[in-house]
Amino acid sequence: MTKVFTDGLSFALPLLIMAIGAIYSEKSGVTNLAIEGFQGFGAFIGALAAILIMPRLSSSSQLPIYIAILFAAVGGGIYACLHALLSINFKANQVISGVVVNILAVALTTFFTSAANTAINGTASNKFILGVSSRYSIPFLSKIPWIGGLFQRMYPFEWIICVLAFIFWYLMYRTRYGMRLRACGENPQALDAAGGDVVKTRWIAVVISGALSGVGGICFAYSIMANFSPSIYMGYGYLAIAAMIFGNWDIPSTALVCLFFGLAKAGGQQLCLAMKLSGNYTDLFNMLPYVLTMLLLIFFSKRNHPPKACGQPWDQGRR
């Protein structure tokens, strides 16, 4: 049981930070299906930074992880500029832009991973071997019965994500920028008339979206994947979007949904083990979060209120 909590949380938090990224973009009025591509591209840049720095450090050093997280955020943010440019400046259809950005990310990162591997060690592998981050338990809290698992064997990035989640919650709901951002996704005309800059607000939001997605991606690469490869495109970006929708574009509610997804996934795996089923069945149980997604969609989609102006390119002259 404790393992369900431990694994559940380590899956839920990267998912949450990607979902917060998606919320930023959509709350500003830019539909974002590109989370999958952002997280993959961000993870690629982070992983590349890590394997370049690793030979210079001792093999037990944990420093590459932190460098990778930083670079993943930068890489994701830069890659997000493509979606921002297409959907804000060129007023492209935001759904199509998001899909294209995803497809392009898969192609680019696969190609460059092989190219980088060839240049560094002469093998055309499509993987960066990263290993798994160290894990730490919090004293006392981890001894609590039942939910103690939440505080056992934690990855350091989980704490980083918690801090980031709080910062970006605060930014959205308490600051001037957050207030303008939320107005921008509801009624950009109102923000424009009030002297705000719709284009700038949306650009910043989309770049934040890319940076946070990149962080989520590299955290998956350092935990359940243990390397960077095209299998990073597992669809977790889409799962983050689903979490955002069930969470009604609200950060605290989305956090609960992510935790629920994480526990469902970890629970499914433990169930599979407990029932002593062969490894062939793990894939079946891994579907659990997606099956739940479909079921929840039926119940939740009716009372959901997406940002009103989401998906509409901003055109100043429109009446």
Next chain:
Amino acid sequence: MEEYIVEMRHITKRFPGIVANDDVSLGIRKGEVYALLGENGAGKSTLMSMLFGMYEPDAGEIYINGEKVSFRSSNDAAARNIGMVHQHFKLVDNYTIAENIVLGVEPMTRKFGILPAVNIKKANQDIARLSAEYGLEVNPTDLIENVPVSVRQRVEILKMLYRKAEIMIFDEPTAVLTPAEIDFLLKIIDGLRKSGKTIILITHKIEEIKQIADRCAILCRGRLVDVLDVKNASVREMANMMVGREVEMDLHKSPANFRETVLKVSHLTVENENHFPLVKDVSFEIRGGEIFAVAGVSGNGQTQIADAITGLAEAASGSIVLKGKDITRLSIRKRTQEGISYIPEDRQRTGVVMDFSLEDNLALRRYYREPYSGRGILNFGEFRKNAELLIDRYDIRSGQGPKTIVRSMSGGNQQKAIVGREIEEHADLIIFVQPTRGLDIGAIKNIHKQILKERDRGAAILLISLELSEVMELADTIGVIFSGEILKTAPAGSLTRNEVGSYMMGVREA
């Protein structure tokens, strides 16, 4: 030379296919209420949009306090203490009133002494004070989506006051208000004038100008006709100048010639989604050649009666019989084919497809029939012919003729297009809901004439209007609705304006 707070010299502005303003010059004095009068599409809003920095003039100069300015955005105008209440409010629905007002100029504080945060508490206090000072009566913590239109408008006024605007532009502020709300607004405007603000009022309602304005500039088709002192000008004089020709103030209504019954509504009840009855057991008949007008205060079930007859809403009980045929359960298209035309209340939502061209919109009622389509393929040549005919016959003005996107047309011309399209069906029953809402006097008279012409042709007309004067002028028979019930049905001649007014307030047999 006189001191003006705002001076516009030789302003010209062109849009594709249209000259919106042609060499317009005017000067506005500090502390006056200056009205801009003109028909829909006369160029009033365009002119003020330039003063507010939303467009730049193609030629001409703008002076504020004697200083030449050139605004590139509304921010530049706001920096010169100019504010504007737009026709379509620019508010965020899920924000509170205070949040909407401070958006863009948020007061800041530091949480725990370090973290920057928007100071909503201070905003609430400031706005409560400002609201009390000018008698605006708004509660800063209400959500916009929960307050009526009149309050939203006052929020827009507060937005200007909060930004310390000295020059305030109101674009058709009364178009969305009820008579009581209009009185309240005019009082507010008077209060603003007394506190030294300069008010520019864009309108096509001459009565309001008479009530509140000091001076009035009249625009006609983009040109400045004259600037008048309101107290020395007559309503007729202003109306003639605005339209650019002699306006017939009186309608020539020929005696009614009733034929057989066209529409028979019996015991009609319409419910909302929570099964609350909005229309309760309503019965009436309309004969060919008769105008049956439903009078009442907004929101008493009028719209639902029209929706139930056209099929947009379902009748919970009762029957609707058209020319002897029960249509209560027919689909909308079947009903229109039985002979119903409909000019809906919300023309932009129900009447036209805003982003379609004029010619497509004019064919919406007939595109599926010969000769507009054959074997499932549309015949655009016929669309064009149909559009050219209607544009000519109903004087629909637009920038690029049949190809104009309807969104870019003025409200009055959108309405002319709908009226033309529906009348050309030569239906047996024509339903007009608020046909002249938001239109200027020339367009109103034009539509009234069309209604009378259809009546004389022998059509049954159901007219639903909130304008009592419109009902009194046109109706052959009046039904007064209150809270979903028709309290009184009588020939128009037998009721006085005051009697109808008291039935509208729910007074039963006087």
